[in-house]
Amino acid sequence: MKLLTQHLRSFNNAWYNILTKPVEHFINIMALTVIIAICMVAIIIGNNLSHWQQKNILHPQITIYLERSANSKDIARIEKELHKFDHSLISNYKFISKEQALTELQEDKNLKEIASDTLEENANPLPDVFIVETATNNSQEIERINIQLGQLPKVDNSHVDLNYAQKISHLVKFSSIIVQAIQLICIVLVALVVYNIIRLQMLLKVDAISVSRLIGASDSFIMRPLIHYAVWQVTLATSIAALLVHFLDKYLNQLLSTMQPLFGNGIQILPLPWLQMLVIWLVLTIFTVFTVFIAVRWVFRNTYHI
Amino acid sequence: MTPETPIIQFNQVTKSYDASSNALNNISFSINKGELVFLAGHSGAGKSTILKLIAGIEVASTGSTIINGIDLAKISQNQRTFIRQHVGIVFQDHKILFDRNVFDNVRLGLDITGLYNKEETIERVTSALHAVGLEHKIKTHPQELSGGEQQRLCIARAVVHKPKILLADEPTANLDRENALKILELFKAFHKAGVTIIISAHDETLLSDYGKRILHLNNGQFRG
Numbered sequence: 108m109k110l111l112t113q114h115l116r117s118f119n120n121a122w123y124n125i126l127t128k129p130v131e132h133f134i135n136i137m138a139l140t141v142i143i144a145i146c147m148v149a150i151i152i153g154n155n156l157s158h159w160q161q162k163n164i165l166h167p168q169i170t171i172y173l174e175r176s177a178n179s180k181d182i183a184r185i186e187k188e189l190h191k192f193d194h195s196l197i198s199n200y201k202f203i204s205k206e207q208a209l210t211e212l213q214e215d216k217n218l219k220e221i222a223s224d225t226l227e228e229n230a231n232p233l234p235d236v237f238i239v240e241t242a243t244n245n246s247q248e249i250e251r252i253n254i255q256l257g258q259l260p261k262v263d264n265s266h267v268d269l270n271y272a273q274k275i276s277h278l279v280k281f282s283s284i285i286v287q288a289i290q291l292i293c294i295v296l297v298a299l300v301v302y303n304i305i306r307l308q309m310l311l312k313v314d315a316i317s318v319s320r321l322i323g324a325s326d327s328f329i330m331r332p333l334i335h336y337a338v339w340q341v342t343l344a345t346s347i348a349a350l351l352v353h354f355l356d357k358y359l360n361q362l363l364s365t366m367q368p369l370f371g372n373g374i375q376i377l378p379l380p381w382l383q384m385l386v387i388w389l390v391l392t393i394f395t396v397f398t399v400f401i402a403v404r405w406v407f408r409n410t411y412h413i
Numbered sequence: 414m415t416p417e418t419p420i421i422q423f424n425q426v427t428k429s430y431d432a433s434s435n436a437l438n439n440i441s442f443s444i445n446k447g448e449l450v451f452l453a454g455h456s457g458a459g460k461s462t463i464l465k466l467i468a469g470i471e472v473a474s475t476g477s478t479i480i481n482g483i484d485l486a487k488i489s490q491n492q493r494t495f496i497r498q499h500v501g502i503v504f505q506d507h508k509i510l511f512d513r514n515v516f517d518n519v520r521l522g523l524d525i526t527g528l529y530n531k532e533e534t535i536e537r538v539t540s541a542l543h544a545v546g547l548e549h550k551i552k553t554h555p556q557e558l559s560g561g562e563q564q565r566l567c568i569a570r571a572v573v574h575k576p577k578i579l580l581a582d583e584p585t586a587n588l589d590r591e592n593a594l595k596i597l598e599l600f601k602a603f604h605k606a607g608v609t610i611i612i613s614a615h616d617e618t619l620l621s622d623y624g625k626r627i628l629h630l631n632n633g634q635f636r637g
Binding site: 109110112113116314315317318319320321322323324325326328 | 468491494495496498499502508510511524525526528530
């Protein structure tokens with residue numbers, strides 16, 4: 108009860124201090140907001156890259172091009188062969204008929220000209236295709252499946268771009284390392300800003316702190332209001348950063364939706380999940396409390412000798 | 414603890430701030446519970462050092478300082494801070510905070526203990542200010558107070574949490590005789606209430622009328 112009362116008093120003082128001197132705190136909060144927003148953007152980029160990789164190139168795809176003479180019976184036979192593969196090797200497949208491929212070609216703005224030439228010739232040069240999704244990253248296994256599929260009757264050739272998938276995978280891994288480094292830098296920057304805020308606060312209140320120490324104030328009595336002061340500023344900055352990032356995400360998604368026909372596929376930037384936002388706040392709060400502890404110790408050692 | 418039990422004990426205490434000289438030199442004394450003791454001596458005699466050692470603001474270089482049965486050298490700095498919560502200190506330079514009013518200055522003495530709710534705080538602060546005659550200046554800022562009033566404010570802050578020991582470092586130093594006597598009367602009243610009081614002063618003419626024990630200090634040692 109005693110501790111709760113003291114925290115409640117420190118909470119009230121912190122907000123009173125922030126609200127009665129908004130200009131004084133504006134720069135601090137904005138600096139924290141910018142750093143936290145950069146951290147959130149980095150996490151969003153990381154999340155989206157990983158989502159994109161999982162969705163598109165988690166495992167390499169094998170494209171099977173059928174001979175132009177292949178008929179429905181041949182297609183059924185190939186499907187039967189694909190079913191025979193273990194699920195740990197082939198997870199799924201999709202058949203794209205030559206007619207469907209041509210329709211998609213005609214709908215594509217960039218490839219419309221080629222499609223119209225094809226139509227003029229009144230012949231469809233496209234083959235029937237199977238897109239096979241593998242379920243393994245083992246390049247030897249994939250190569251074996253590729254050869255096996257290429258030897259099936261009425262298959263013109265089968266193609267797998269292992270190199271491309273590996274390159275993308277490495278690129279995504281590298282990007283996630285960069286994202287993690289940015290997160291770490293942001294945490295260090297937040298800690299430095301908080302450290303400076305607390306140091307200045309303590310120097311501003313040098314009289315009150317030294318008198319309090321002389322008449323028996325414990326470290327926690329002095330530290331508690333400073334912890335509240337810093338934690339609520341970080342909380343405020345995190346909330347503003349979350350709102351900014353949310354609106355930025357919304358705006359970019361609107362922009363991307365207008366560009367959708369250019370790419371043919373729906374591209375969307377996934378927002379930062381609330382749970383992840385909560386984790387960011389929690390991590391920053393823990394670091395803030397730790398930083399206040401270090402800052403107070405430092406100022407005590409260098410300014411007060413009681 | 415009987416009235417004769419020592420609440421403060423100094424056993425062969427030496428305190429040095431630098432290698433060249435000792436502020437206190439191998440002194441021993443004890444003060445009983447409820448006693449009023451004056452520390453007399455010229456500036457630099459070691460009066461303030463004794464008070465700082467009792468309050469745990471400083472630690473003896475050698476010897477032991479035992480307060481209420483606790484050897485201050487054997488406890489941590491943070492634990493010594495808690496000891497100060499049971500000691501009232503009146504500073505020579507008042508150490509009043511000018512960024513807050515009289516009420517909030519006195520209240521600080523209660524806030525650091527964290528034991529009192531809002532109603533108790535108001536009641537105790539009002540009572541302490543009444544005891545020193547400043548109840549009508551509760552909302553006043555310290556810069557509007559006279560030297561004597563500032564000293565009384567410092568006393569109110571020192572007694573608001575009803576300490577067992579009250580230390581006063583030259584409480585009459587910057588006051589005229591009339592105000593100095595008023596301040597000493599205040600201490601006398603607290604002494605009657607059972608508080609152990611140690612007052613340091615360099616003007617011994619003020620102290621002689623009280624018929625209480627006077628410890629004379631000279632260059633860090635007791636005289637006579």
